[in-house]
Amino acid sequence: MEIDRQIQALKDRLSYTRDIFGNREDDNIRLLTAKLSELLVKEESLPGSVLVEEVARLEDFFDFSERKLDLELTPMDRVRIVRHPQRVCLKDILENVYDNYTEIGGQGEYNIDPSMLIARAYFTRRVGDKVLNQMVMVIGQEKGHGEAYRNGGSVKPWGNAKALHYMKVAETENIPVHTFVFTPGAYPVEDWPGAAQQIARNLYEMAGLRVPVISVFSEGGSGGAEAVGLGDRRIMLSHGYYSVISPEGAAAIEGGLRGGDRATPELIEKCARQLGITADDNLANGYVDKVLREPPLGARAYHYEFFRELRRELIQATNEAVSEVKSMKLYRAMVVRGSRTDDAESIYMRWNLSQSALNRLVERRQRKFLAMSRHARLDGTGIAKRAVTVTKGAVDATHSFLRYDLIGKPKKRLDAMFEELGAEAHLLRHKVLMPLKRALDKSFPGVNGKETKADEAVRDKLTQLSSPEEGAYLVGNGWAWSSPRSQEDRTISCPNARIHHCPDLWVPDLFGDFAGVCPHCGHHFPMEYRWYLENVFNYAVSREFNRELESINPLGYEQFDGKLDKAKEKTGLKSACITFDSVIDGVEAVVAVFCAPFRGGSVGAAEGEKFIRAAARAKRKRRPFIAYVHGTAGIRIQEGVNGVIQMPRCTIAVRRYIDAGGLYLVLYDTNSYAGPVASFLGCSPYQFAVQSSNIGFAGPGVITETTGMTVAPDYHRCYHALSRGHIHGIWDRREVKKNLHQSLLTMGGRNLYYR
């Protein structure tokens, strides 16, 4: 019986190896196949003891060959490893790494989203003669090999919402969170709470989650990975991948494929190689802290030694994260830092932290992420200019401290006190004097004070919105800037002509006077970002900063340098993001603009860095921070993980700004999709869209490709986004400036300079 099982195991190992290497021919595999079939032929005739010996020898040979084959693994082979049904999954880890666990919120398919698994687990350890239990909250995707209801670890929005819920529970209970990333990507449905918006919410909360978070990456596919992956320590399994997009997806984009065409295996292989998705690539780039070595050809459920290693690593990582911020740094902390041995089990450390330690923990996490991806962009600012900027920054910080904190705070308190007293006095006066006034009025009629003209004007201004029929849209006798398209002498048809019977429009009228809005049905034709820069943000008199930050090709992605150069030449920009100080009707604000003409407005390391600096500047200067998204296609895939990491980074920057009491406003225009919407844009408490824009997680093509369902053509329309609760208002292009100004005055936190 035992021998049968061993032979079966060998067969499994062989078929696994074959699967991993795809259709590639290899001498080692051929040899293994031959040896195994040789044994199978002889099996019947051999006496028992010889067979045992033979099998043992063959097992050794398998071990040897697998070690040899392990050295030949290409990135695409690793992708096949993590997708293989024999790959370890979260259930295996829960069984073998933790001493006990209780799954919560799920029993098989009876579950709000079976692809997200939550468990309360604990480590039991003997320290001295005491037995101690250490609780953790385990959150991660379960691929559930073969269980179709698990959806292959592709989490629906409500699954991510569940994950967030239990992170908050862990925060309340003050126990560490261990997250496990086993996902090919998030499931792109927009139903409430919405794929992009929920990931954005998760990121926003994790940016300030007040418990230690340890993340383990096995299969990290972009958005899905980010929804649980923002941790104090990020461990990556050596045969896993962490990438902006699946190699197939990248190949489909690279090859310009549409409508169900498949990319060739060679192209997929090449994309996998170029994207820098392996554990070692990510370690070298600094996006994971540690790589945990797996057995040759990847860990499978029977590799108990690997589970022991993972357990040790998890304890060690949690100890490290905790010891760094503990107020009392004892000898243990030093040992933890120094120990690279198997001794993690013997060091005991309490994992619940004091309030001040938690503050330090969050601060450390935020700083760690903000410091990433330095190498993936070019900073063309000269040394002198950089020094000036630093000095100016310091001066600004001091100035705002003096003005708003040192003097401002007591003044604010005084103002508030006077306001209260004034209200009190007003009521008192009213009570006492009113009878007197009434008596006087009765005896001397005709002295009633009439409302003056000035009061009326003020009231009108406060209560009346602009009315389109009065032509209140137009500024003076025209727009400050109109599109060069308005020079063309031709007509254009509104795309809604079939439904609303809009008459044809003369282009000079449409782009000159109507600001690209069909006067009949209100359809917004796409407009250049320059229009907003000049007509809304007064770019001509604004100060642009960080202009010299430049997008580069950090991964040496094939032909990408040329494409970047072309984009730079075409737009005259160095990256897709423009950041500047603006004055909107007297209110100073910091603005970040993502322009679609530059590589679709995709976000890479340079764009992320500019955005972060703009947020920091807004915080320092206590100004509102406006993100105007002229269009964004998502994360720039050619930058690989350097792009993805901008999601947590920028979200952290935004979180720091909002926590400091600022006003962060997002305005979407044309098409905004994927990563940015699923992170630093989607987390804003005030998100507005310009009419006729599209907002979503994945475009219709990607949805069809990944889920096989087709969505309605207007699935991503801003009106749907509004009714799903993802954005909070839709604006007419001609009213953007007015609405922005009103928002600046009526929304936002406590720390704005004009409050």
Added chain:
Amino acid sequence: MLNIKELLDKVKASPYREIVVHAPHTGVVEFAGLKKGDTVHGREGEHMEKPGTLLANLTREKNKKPITAPEKGEVESVRTELEGKFVEAGEPLVTIKHFLTRKEVIELILQEALYLFRAPERAKYYFVPEVDQKLKVSGKRSVKVTEGMELLIVSRMKRETPLAYTGPEGIIYSVYFGRGDNVDEGEPLIGICPEDQLTVIQDVVARIQSEWDEE
């Protein structure tokens, strides 16, 4: 008594409908290079989001507008002599021979076989509440109508007047208007089938369902 067989044979003899595509407005026409005998298709996709085959482009004021095929069929004739010329609105451009679908054939036969009660004026029509309820609960075939019976409500200019049925006695076989739709004058509202002919008509529908090959 209606001769269903003859009717069906007539349809079978010429199972086509000719669709003439006219110029929707003036402009310079440019054909898309279709020849007689080419197959074209109408709007497609789950949400009718894919436009039909391009027939021609019509350019007015440098605004080039595509004219696409409204339905599936075969190109019968293209007025190539108009290529590059300025045409008036309503000028026929392309003729498409559309092979009738099963549904269309059934509809055609029914229109002949049933008594059609037509709208006396352009208005919105509703069934009277009792009939409406009966239709909803027990289906269309359950309502029997007689001459002079108050059957519908005409809603026009916010005024609702009852409408009495005139015509032969029978049961409602099909309803041609939707709730809240405006129906033009002379358009059929309901199709009435005399009770004794019900089985015959159902037979015909069943026969067409099974016999008619859709192309």
